[in-house]
Amino acid sequence: MRRDLAFVRRKIGVLIVSFFIGCALGFTPAHAASAESNRDLPGMQFGVRSPFLVTALVDAVDANVGDGICLTAGGDCTLRAAVQESNVLGVATIEVTGGSYFLMTEGAAGDADAASGDLDITASITISSNGGYAVLDFFRVQDRAFDLAPGSALTLNGIVIHRAGSPNLNVLEGGGIRSDGGLLTLQNSTIQSSQSNSFGGAIYIDTATLGIYNSALVGNMSLTGSAIYATNAGGLIVNTLITANMINPQNLGSASTGTVYVVQGVPENDIAIIHSTIAGNSAPTYGAGLLAHATGFGLPAVVVANSIISDNHAPVAPDCDMNAVYAIEWQYLNIVGLESFGCEIFTSPNVILGTASLGSPANLGSFFAMASLYPSGASPAVGAGPCHPSVSSDQLGAARPQGTLCDLGAIEVPIGDSAVLDVTSPLIIGQPFTVTLTDSDLVGYGTWNVGAESIGTIYPEGENLVLNETSPGVFSADFTLNPPPTTMGDGNVTAGDGHILIFRTYDSLNDEGQAVELLTGDVALAPTPANQLVNGNFEAGSTGWTISATNGDKVKAKNPFEGANAFLFKGGAGKTKAKFSQTLPSPPVADGDTVIAQAQISSGTSANGSMELSIKTSAGRQTKVSIGFAKNGAYTLHELVVPLALTVGETVTEITLTFSDKSQGGKVYVDAASLTVDLAPSPRATGSRTERTATDPGILPPPAAPHSFRGQN
Numbered sequence: 029m030r031r032d033l034a035f036v037r038r039k040i041g042v043l044i045v046s047f048f049i050g051c052a053l054g055f056t057p058a059h060a061a062s063a064e065s066n067r068d069l070p071g072m073q074f075g076v077r078s079p080f081l082v083t084a085l086v087d088a089v090d091a092n093v094g095d096g097i098c099l100t101a102g103g104d105c106t107l108r109a110a111v112q113e114s115n116v117l118g119v120a121t122i123e124v125t126g127g128s129y130f131l132m133t134e135g136a137a138g139d140a141d142a143a144s145g146d147l148d149i150t151a152s153i154t155i156s157s158n159g160g161y162a163v164l165d166f167f168r169v170q171d172r173a174f175d176l177a178p179g180s181a182l183t184l185n186g187i188v189i190h191r192a193g194s195p196n197l198n199v200l201e202g203g204g205i206r207s208d209g210g211l212l213t214l215q216n217s218t219i220q221s222s223q224s225n226s227f228g229g230a231i232y233i234d235t236a237t238l239g240i241y242n243s244a245l246v247g248n249m250s251l252t253g254s255a256i257y258a259t260n261a262g263g264l265i266v267n268t269l270i271t272a273n274m275i276n277p278q279n280l281g282s283a284s285t286g287t288v289y290v291v292q293g294v295p296e297n298d299i300a301i302i303h304s305t306i307a308g309n310s311a312p313t314y315g316a317g318l319l320a321h322a323t324g325f326g327l328p329a330v331v332v333a334n335s336i337i338s339d340n341h342a343p344v345a346p347d348c349d350m351n352a353v354y355a356i357e358w359q360y361l362n363i364v365g366l367e368s369f370g371c372e373i374f375t376s377p378n379v380i381l382g383t384a385s386l387g388s389p390a391n392l393g394s395f396f397a398m399a400s401l402y403p404s405g406a407s408p409a410v411g412a413g414p415c416h417p418s419v420s421s422d423q424l425g426a427a428r429p430q431g432t433l434c435d436l437g438a439i440e441v442p443i444g445d446s447a448v449l450d451v452t453s454p455l456i457i458g459q460p461f462t463v464t465l466t467d468s469d470l471v472g473y474g475t476w477n478v479g480a481e482s483i484g485t486i487y488p489e490g491e492n493l494v495l496n497e498t499s500p501g502v503f504s505a506d507f508t509l510n511p512p513p514t515t516m517g518d519g520n521v522t523a524g525d526g527h528i529l530i531f532r533t534y535d536s537l538n539d540e541g542q543a544v545e546l547l548t549g550d551v552a553l554a555p556t557p558a559n560q561l562v563n564g565n566f567e568a569g570s571t572g573w574t575i576s577a578t579n580g581d582k583v584k585a586k587n588p589f590e591g592a593n594a595f596l597f598k599g600g601a602g603k604t605k606a607k608f609s610q611t612l613p614s615p616p617v618a619d620g621d622t623v624i625a626q627a628q629i630s631s632g633t634s635a636n637g638s639m640e641l642s643i644k645t646s647a648g649r650q651t652k653v654s655i656g657f658a659k660n661g662a663y664t665l666h667e668l669v670v671p672l673a674l675t676v677g678e679t680v681t682e683i684t685l686t687f688s689d690k691s692q693g694g695k696v697y698v699d700a701a702s703l704t705v706d707l708a709p710s711p712r713a714t715g716s717r718t719e720r721t722a723t724d725p726g727i728l729p730p731p732a733a734p735h736s737f738r739g740q741n
Contacts, residue, residue, distance in 0.1 A: 079121035080110035087132040087168075089143050107155075107164070108133065111147045119152045124187075126160025132168040145171040149180045149210065157186030161218075167191045170198045172222070176210030176236070183213040189230075191221050199224045201257070202232030203248060213239040218399065220246040227289075228257035229273060238263030238299070242423050244399040246392055247272045253289035253319075254309065261290075262297035267423040268304045269401055269438045271389055275311035285311040286319030286349075287340070292329030300331040303419050303428075305401055305437040306347075307339040307386055314344035317365070322355040333359040334416045336384045336409055336437035337368075345370060361413040363436055384409050384437065398472045400424060402439050409436040424472040425500070449478070451531050455523070457511045464504040465495055465533060476503040478533045480521050491521055493531075560612055561685065564701040566593040575608040581689075589628040589663045589699035597637065597698070599691035607688035612703065615683050619674035622706040625685050626667045631657040631696040637689030641668040641703075646679045657689070657696060 078096070084104035090112040091101045098105035098113050107122065107129050114120035133144045142148045146169065164187060166173045173189045176182055182205075189204045203222035205212060212233060219230040229248030231238070238261055245255040245268070254273035256265075265288075275285045287309040290299050301318075309316045317340040322329040329350075340346045347365030350356050356371055358378035364371065366381045373379040385407035392399050400423060403409040415434035421427055423438040430440050447467040455461050463478055470476060478493045495503035510522045523529055562572030566583045573595075575581065580598045588594040597606060617623060625641045640654040651670060658664040672680065685703055689696050 078114065078117055079123055080105055080113065082107050082110055082122060082124045082129070085127055085129050087130055089133065093143075107131075108142060108147060111142045111149070111153065114153045115142060115148075115150045117151065120154075122153060122155045123158050124155065124162040125158060126162055128163040128165055130168060131164070131166040131171075131173065134169050145169050146173055146175045148175045148177065149182045150177045152181040152211075154183040154185070155187060156183075161186055161188050163188040163190055165190050172199050172202050172204055172206055172224075174205045175202075176205070176207035176212060178209030178236075180209075181211035181213075182207075183215065184217045185215040187214075187217045189217070189219045189222065191223065200226040201234075202228045202230075203250060204230045205232070207231070207233045207236045207238070209234070209236050211237045211239075213241075214243045215241050216243060216398070218244045218246060219248065220244075220399075222248045224250040226250065227252050229254040231256045231258075233258045233261045233263070235260045235294075237261065238265070240265045240268050242267045242398075242425070244269045244271075244423075245273065246270075246399050247274075249274045249276055251276050251278070252285060254285075254287045254311075256288045256290075258289070258299055259291040260294045260297060261299065262294075264300050264302065265304050266302045266419060267421070267438050269389075269399055269423060270304065270306045271308040271399070271401055272392060273309045275313075275316065277312045285313055285315045285342070287311075287317055289319045289321075290329045291321045291323070292327075292355075293323040295325040295327050298328055298331055300333065301335050302416050303334045303422070303434075303436070303438060305336045305384075305386075305439070307336060307384065307401060308389065309340045311340075311342040311346070314342050314346070315349045316340040316342040317347040317368075318349075318356070318371075320350040320355040320371075322350070322352050326354055328357040329355050331357045331359060332362050334361060334413070334419075334434065334436050336363045336386075336403070338363050338365040338382070338384045339386055340365065348373065360416060361436060363409055363412075380408050380412070382408070398424060400439055400472070401437075403435065403437060403441055407441075410441050412436045426468065426471060449531060449533060451529075455509050455529060457509050457523075460506050460508050462504060462506050463493055463495060463531060464502065466502050468501040470497070470503065471501045473497060473503075476533065478531055481530045481532070493521070559702040559704060560615060560683075561610055561701055561703050564703075565591050566595055566699065566701075567591050569593070570595075570608070573608045573610050576606070579606060581606045581608070587630065587697050589630070589697075591699075594697045594699040595687070597687075597689040597691065597696040599635075599689065599694050599696065605688050605690040607686055609684055609686035611682055611684040613682050615680055615705070617672060617680050617683075617705050619672055619678075621672050623670045623672065623683060623703070624667065624706060625669075625701075625703050626665060627687070627701040628663045628699045629657050629666050629687075629696065630661065630663045630699075631659055632661055632691075632694035635659050635689065635694060635696050636691045637687065637696055639666050639668065640686045640688070641670060642684040642686070643670060643672075643680060644682050645674065646677075646681055647675065649678075663697070663699070 080098040082105050084106050086106060087108055088100040088102060088104065088106045090109035091099055093112045094116045096113060096117065098110045100106055100109050107124065110122040114122060164173055174182060201224060203224035204219040222230050224232065227250060229250035230245045238258060248255050254275050255270045270287060273287045287306060292298060306317050317337045318330065320329040337347050345368055348368035348371035350371050353372055358376045361378055361380065363380045363384045364373045365383065373381060385404045387402045387404050389399060389401045411431050411433040412435060413433055415428050419428060422440040426440050428434050428440050435441050450464040452462045465476055465478060474497050476495050478495055480491045480493055493505065493507060495505045498504045507521050510520050512522055521529065569583050581596060583593050584596045585592050586594070586596065595608065623641065623643060627639060631637065635657045637657040638654045640652060643651045653668050653670055655666055655668060683703065685701065687698050
C-alpha cells in the first residue's frame with residue numbers, strides 16, 4: 029500500500045515527541061530530598077518534594093494538597109498523596125520501591141478526584157520503581173487503578189497493576205487503566221487480573237495516545253477487548269506479551285469481542301504492534317486475538333510488524349478478524365493463525381499461516397518477574413526475517429537478533445545459549461554452601477528452582493531449593509547443610525559424612541528450544557574437618573605437646589571447657605615466658621586451602637599471653653600470625669585463620685601451634701585446641717553450550733514508527 033511519506037512524517041511527530049518526554053521522565057534517578065529541604069516551615073513538618081519518594085505501602089490522602097510536599101497526617105508519603113501533589117504541580121515524578129501497595133480508600137467509580145477510589149491523573153506524571161517490581165493492588169476499591177483526564181500523561185515503569193479477589197463490578201471502561209484523551213505509557217510493566225464490565229479489561233483508551241514497551245497484559249477480562257479497547261487512538265505496542273486474557277463468557281451474542289480491539293474513525297491514527305505476541309487468549313464466540321474496525325478513509329486501524337497472533341481460542345476466527353480489507357496492514361513478517369478468515373492473511377506476503385509452536389508461559393502468576401512466552405526451537409517464528417529497524421532488544425532485554433535473522437514476537441529465542449549450575453564444595457555439615465545457576469535465557473524470571481537429592485544414605489533427602497535472581501540471568505542462594513535425621517519437604521538440605529548430593533535443574537531452553545536438558549552438579553560431602561592435633565583436648569595429659577620454661581604449668585583436672593582436663597598456666601611474680609606447642613610435619617595441605625587454629629581460653633585480667641600459628645614452606649618462607657589472650661575470666665574462642673597461597677611446586681613442610689604466657693599473677697586455662705584444614709572450594713559446573721549475549725533489561729526507548737505509521741489524533 030503506497031503512502032505519501034511526507035504526510036506520514038507530519039502525522040507522527042506529536043506521538044514520538046510525547047513518548048520521548050515520557051521516557052525522559054522515566055529516567056529520573058532515585059532521589060529523596062533531605063529532611064532540611066523538605067521542611068514545611070509554618071508547621072515544622074517533614075515530607076517529600078518532587079521527585080516524590082513513596083515511603084508507605086498503605087493508602088492515605090495528602091494532609092495539605094498543593095503545598096508541594098507529599099505528607100499524610102500520619103507523617104508518610106503514600107502513592108495517593110504523591111499523585112495528589114503531582115496533579116497540582118503539573119509535571120512530577122513519583123518513585124516507589126519493590127513491594128505491594130494498596131488502594132483502600134473507597135470512592136465513587138468515575139469520579140475525578142484522586143483523594144478516593146482510583147488514582148485520577150490530571151497532570152504529566154511518571155511513576156517508577158527504583159528497586160524490583162512494585163505491585164499496585166486495587167481490589168479494595170470498586171474502581172480501576174488509574175484514570176487519565178484529557179491532556180494528562182502517565183508513564184509507568186517497573187509497575188505491576190493487579191486486582192486480587194472480587195471483580196470491580198462498577199467499572200465499565202478500563203478495568204486497570206482508562207485514558208480519555210491522555211498519553212499513557214507502560215515500560216517494563218504488567219497489568220493482570222483486571223476486569224471491566226464492558227470495554228477494555230486492562231486498558232481503555234479513547235481519542236488518546238498509547239505506548240506499551242517491554243510489558244505484559246495477562247489474565248484480564250471484559251465483554252469487549254479483554255486486554256485493550258482502543259477507539260480513535262494512536263500508539264505503539266512493542267516487545268509486549270498479551271496472553272491468558274478472556275472475553276467474559278456472558279458475551280455470547282455480541283458482535284464485538286477481541287483481546288485487542290481497535291476501532292479507528294480518525295484517519296491520522298493507527299495502533300502499531302511491533303515484535304509482540306498475542307497468544308493464549310480466549311473468547312466464547314469469535315475473535316479471541318486481534319479485532320480491527322476501520323470506519324472509512326481506506327486507511328488501516330492497525331499496523332502489525334514482526335509479531336505473533338496465533339494459538340488463541342474461539343469457535344470462529346480465534347486469532348484475527350477485521351471489518352474491511354484495509355483495516356490491518358501487515359509489515360515485515362508475521363505469524364497468524366490459519367482460521368483468521370477475515371484478515372487478508374491468505375493474500376499477504378507478510379504473513380506465515382499457522383501456529384507459532386509456543387511453549388508454556390513463564391511467570392504468569394508472579395508479581396515480581398515479567399511473564400514471558402517463548403517459541404519452541406521448531407517454531408517458524410525463530411530466525412524468520414530481518415528485525416524491525418526500531419527494535420534492538422526483546423521483551424526481557426536480550427539483544428536482537430541472536431542469530432543472523434530476528435525472531436518474531438516478544439521474545440528472542442537464543443541460538444547456542446549457555447546454562448551453568450555451580451555448587452560450592454566441599455559440603456561440610458553445619459556450614460553454608462552456595463548454589464548458583466547462570467542462564468541468560470532466564471533474564472527477568474526472578475526465581476528458579478533447583479532440586480537437591482542425597483544418595484548413599486538410608487534416609488534419602490529430596491528438597492526443592494529456590495534461587496533468587498541476583499543479577500540478570502544469575503540465580504543464587506545460600507543454604508546450610510544439616511545433619512540427619514532427614515525431614516522431607518522442609519526446604520533444608522540434609523546429609524551425612526561421605527554422602528553425595530545431586531543438584532538438578534532443567535535448562536529453560538536448550539538449543540532446540542525444548543525444556544529437556546538436565547543440568548547437574550554432583551558434590552561429595554567432605555567429612556567434618558578432622559583435628560590434626562594430637563590430644564587437643566588434653567584428656568591424655570600432655571601427650572603430643574612440647575612444654576618448656578614452666579613454673580608448675582601442666583595439664584590439670586580442673587576447670588575444663590569440655591571433658592575432664594585443661595592446660596593450666598599458673599603465672600607468678602618474675603616468671604619468664606612459659607609455652608607449650610605442637611608441630612605437624614608435612615601436613616596434608618595444598619595451595620588454596622585454609623589452615624584454621626582454634627582454642628578455648630580462660631584468662632584473668634592480669635593475663636599476658638598469646639596464641640601463635642606458624643607455617644613453613646619448602647621455599648624457605650615462614651608465616652606467623654598470633655592473637656593475645658582475652659582478659660575476661662570466662663572461656664572464649666580464640667581463632668587464627670591463614671589462607672595458603674603457594675607457588676608452583678612449593679609445599680608446606682610444617683605447621684606449629686604455640687601457646688605462651690608470662691603473666692605475673694592469675695591463672696590461664698587452655699582447652700579444646702584444634703587445627704583443621706578447609707579445602708579450597710571447587711565449583712561444579714555443567715553445560716557446554718556457547719554463551720548467549722544479553723543486554724541489561726532496562727527501559728526500552730520508544731522506537732521509530734513503522735513507515736506507514738500515522739500517529740495520534
